[in-house]
Amino acid sequence: MQISTPIAVAEQRQGVMNRLSSLLYRKPNLYLSMLLIPPLVWFGAIYLGSLLNLLWQGVYTFDDFSMTVLPELTTANFTALFQPANFDIIVRTVSMAIAVSIGSALIAFPIAYYMARYTTGKTKAFFYIAVMMPMWASYIVKAYAWTLLLAKGGVAQWFVEHMGLTPLLQFILGIPGVGGSTLSTSHLGRFFVFIYIWLPFMILPIQAALERLPPSLLQASSDLGARPWQTFVQVILPLSIPGIAAGSIFTFSLTLGDFIVPQLIGPPGYFIGSMVYAQQGAIGNMPMAAAFTLVPIVLIAIYLSVVKRLGAFDAL
């Protein structure tokens, strides 16, 4: 009997593709690895490989006399990080990064809260664009613009004068560690500019975290007798901490690595980023630059483990 003939012909015709797709269907791991291996190779080689290679440079020796890198292994570069001059740079950068993260979180939270809970449709789209549009403009132009805005005789000073707040500004600029001769050469000015530049990176994760908060949780809290501030402290804030943590990872690490804002605004003195830039660009001391690169990585790792221990990711 040859009843099955038409089916057999069809099977032969579609044979190769059919067999391939049923093979992939039967072996989902093979399918997954076919999809994942190319990007993983790219990621491994281009990102992690080059990073490890860079860090490896940190154990090479830089000969001050000939200004060349010698392939002799040493830990001198890493111990040099703890010399007062270098350690000052680290402390200066880290304290600015912490201040910027806290400041951004304080400013971002109300905006993110409003976006997540009170806007819909077009208003929400407007807020998204308003938050992200500054990120589309050139970073360098914005940083330069701020030097002019904050400079002596600039818009910021003009505004303060017209508000009659010049004595207050003078007082603030007089505080050691915060002030400087003008806003554009003060730590405060640098702080403002960092917050300005990184704020969107803080708003969006917090907004996403608040967006995920089911309204019924807030109603339940109120139903159980919590006043609005209690609901905020007991429910909204704890559940938005993953968002704040994610945002602060951005602001913290971006501030640690930045080398343009510290050069343009604020008092003289290196940041980690500008130090790396100076070491490898002007001086050619690649090993020392590599050693400095390790600092943000270690700091972020410490930061993440602290945040995790605080339970920031439990609600994810």
Next chain:
Amino acid sequence: MTLAVQFTDVSRVFGDVRAVDRVSIDIQDGEFFSMLGPSGSGKTTCLRLIAGFEHPSAGSIRIHGVEAVGLAPYQRDVNTVFQDYALFPHMNVRDNVAYGLKVKGVGKSERLNRAEEALGMVALAGYGDRKPAQLSGGQRQRVALARALVNRPRVLLLDEPLGALDLKLREQMQGELKKLQRQLGITFIFVTHDQTEALSMSDRVAVFNKGRIEQVDTPRNLYMKPATPFVAEFVGTSNVLRGEIAQRLTGSAQPFSIRPEHIQFAEGAASSEHVELSGVLHDIQYQGAATRFELKLDNGENLSISQANSQWETQAQPLTLGQQVTARWPREAMVTLHDNAATEAR
């Protein structure tokens, strides 16, 4: 008896939708009161009006005699069990249950004791250290119940709390809820779209349709004496006959309802206490406890007949599809219905 909740001409309008339309209800203290209706009928909005999550566009809501319009949820002596349970994911079960006491400033040892006691009441003693995510749906449901009851509210609102549970668990929870309500003597206001649930648990049921109340009555009266065609068809199944057939059988053009299980297949001559209609059998569904027959009447309308299988299986001649049969029922089983003019008009 004082009234636990009193609605007087309450409306809630969203844009041009009247979600709740001039509703007046009196809910007695200590009563198990259900709000039954299809989705979008306004029952959940009514519950949210009592809880304070919604505010009425017009009318007055009194909770234990106190005008509640304008009061925030945290100022009301009512607690809610939410449809999605709304447990706080970042707190363990004990802290979830103790939350209401914590925000009211009850001391730590007392609130933890009371939380443990409430967990015991819902058979979850010893689960305090778990996170809500580690519990099954039924267990979360109980935690939500304990979290509401620990505050000893005078009125407990339940928003389709059993909707997400499977049938067996749902039936078990129905029994437990009813038992708890009897024990505690708290007014339960229970929202559901499941009519068997409403009938089996409630002291009284309000049937909602399109933002209005069609009938408020005991389960028995709701089933035996439905007031409107909507109630007759929504609560249980019913044959609603109107027009010429109604005129012929009852002498009045008012629609009437006859329950499928009150109809028999005619054998022998009809007496004056019975009425008869004949038609063609076009569907037979075996449903376990009963068998459902669908009859196409001479005027094209459908008539459902339900026979308990103990009766049907002993019948001498089994019925077959396409057979001409005569249905017969006692006159007193017919319930005259009143079209709810306001509902029909919209």
